[in-house]
Amino acid sequence: MKEHEKKEKIIDYLTVQVMSDKQFAGHHHNRARAAWLLAKKKYNILSKGEKGDIIREIIARGGV
Secondary structure, three states, X not given: OOHHHHHHHHHHHHHHHHHHXXXXXXXXXXXXXXXXXXXXXXXXXXXXXXXXXXXXXXXHOOOO
């Protein structure tokens, strides 16, 4: 898997996590975009190890 594919998969994974959070209350018209922006911010502060853990989780769930 190429680096940009990994980045996209991780951001998608984080977006789903944000949207699943009961504390996340975005307006229904832009909720997905707001979650995506938060996920992108989270991605930028993840360590290389954390990114690897997420990729392994995605693979374990059959997401690759």
